[in-house]
Amino acid sequence: MEFLERQFYTAKNLLSYRTRVESSDLNNLLCYVKNSLDVLDLKVNGKIILSFSEKITEKNKQIYGVEILIPVDREFESTGQYVFKPTFKLVNAISYRFYGNCNCFAEAEAKLFNYIKAHDMNAVTGLYYILQSKETVHNDVQYWDTYVAVNENIV
DSSP states (O other), X not given: XXXXXXXXXXXXXXXXEEEEEEGGGHHHXXXXXXXXXXXXXXXXXXXXXXXXXXXXXXXXXXXXXXXXXXXXXXXXXXXXXXXXXXXXXXXXXXXXXXEEOGGXXXXXXXXXXXXXXXXXXXXXXXXXXXXXXXXXXXSSOEEEEEEEEEEEOOO
């Protein structure tokens, strides 16, 4: 388990898609959004980024409020479903890589935030998951990098 400090991550020309999804359907959603790029005449130009705005547990279901950011090859006009974002940038971030599926996200998040707390740092952004393969996500086990930007405490 290796944590990397003082990381920088940037991407340009992003397609943003926000929705709610059951955790078991997250990979299908990623495939759906990625396959929708053909209709918009766009090509993937980087790694897929996920962030979660909410996590709801209902009976035996986990539902995520998710934003999917996909770097594409050019600018495009936003639609009702897909929004253009010119830049994504994280500076002074802590990162942690893990191999797994969306069921591993909570464990990775806990490890990252425990590391931040143990090193007297403060998170200044939410957590971002960056898929390390540009290939379509058909199987649900992948390498993911988690990132969160921090401010260090100075006494």
